[in-house]
Amino acid sequence: MxxxxxxxxxxxxxxxxxxxxxxxxxxxxxxxxxxxxxxxxxxxxxxxxxxxxxxxxxxxxxxxxxxxxxxxxxxxxxxPAVERELLLVKVEAGPAARIEISGILEPFRASVVDVGSHSLMVQATGERSKLDALLDLLRPYGIKELARTGVTALSRSVSRVGV
CATH class of the missing domain: 3.30.70.260 (ACT domain)
Incomplete structure (x- = not known):
């Protein structure tokens, strides 16, 4: 477990x-x-x-x-706890693939933080399973580099107001 x-x-x-x-x-x-x-x-x-x-x-x-x-x-x-992780991933992306990749990033609330002539660097935060799913979708484009922070977490308050 x-x-x-x-x-x-x-x-x-x-x-x-x-x-x-x-x-x-x-x-x-x-x-x-x-x-x-x-x-x-x-x-x-x-x-x-x-x-x-x-x-x-x-x-x-x-x-x-x-x-x-x-x-x-x-x-x-x-x-009950809130767990998050930060992911930075450099993906092969020529000009033609960038629009496709942007469409993948949007539902994950990920963002492009650096652009090279043949690559994009993407930043995403969330639960480990969410980041794993994003990586699965980006793999076909070619992952050049990858860095993850590991999980950080805090217990939730007993009575929550908003999320």
């Missing part, structure tokens, strides 16, 4: 390495990991996507809590 962990940590050197090493020692494959500043100065938020059963994930959370620099661990899979 897929799990998305939100881990609040002290913003210190080597914390990411220690967390990744802990997961590696337990034979967990990290599908994605993203780290950035949090709402509190001096703390960073790691969002880790991995797979495992409930019992195993409970053990991982207990082990993470034992690390000195870990402040809080939350399994977002247990709660």
């Amino acid at each position: 897929k799990h998305t962990l939100s881990v609040l940590v002290n913003d210190q050197p080597r914390v990411l390495a220690r967390v990744a090493a802990l997961l590696g020692r337990r034979n967990f494959n990290i599908e994605s990991i993203s780290v950035g500043e949090s709402e509190e100065r001096g703390l960073s938020r790691m969002v880790i996507v991995t797979h495992g059963d409930e019992r195993t994930m409970e053990q991982v959370q207990k082990q993470l809590h034992k690390l000195v620099d870990v402040i809080k661990v939350q399994d977002l899979s247990d709660h």
Whole structure:
């Protein structure tokens, strides 16, 4: 089962390495990991996507809590959450293919962020499955380069106003 962990940590050197090493020692494959500043100065938020059963994930959370620099661990899979990822992809696109590609991008709310003589760079954000679907449609044109940020996520508020 897929799990998305939100881990609040002290913003210190080597914390990411220690967390990744802990997961590696337990034979967990990290599908994605993203780290950035949090709402509190001096703390960073790691969002880790991995797979495992409930019992195993409970053990991982207990082990993470034992690390000195870990402040809080939350399994977002247990709660409603918003998950997003950023995708940059450079696609082969001569002048004739650009109109076709623009038609593909529109429903995904993706945008062209750079234009070369024989390529376009596209930016898209959303859930992983949405970005995978966009890539499937762009592959026939030829993907020259691809970069993904990995998933970032926050739990939803208990009472939501608007979306």
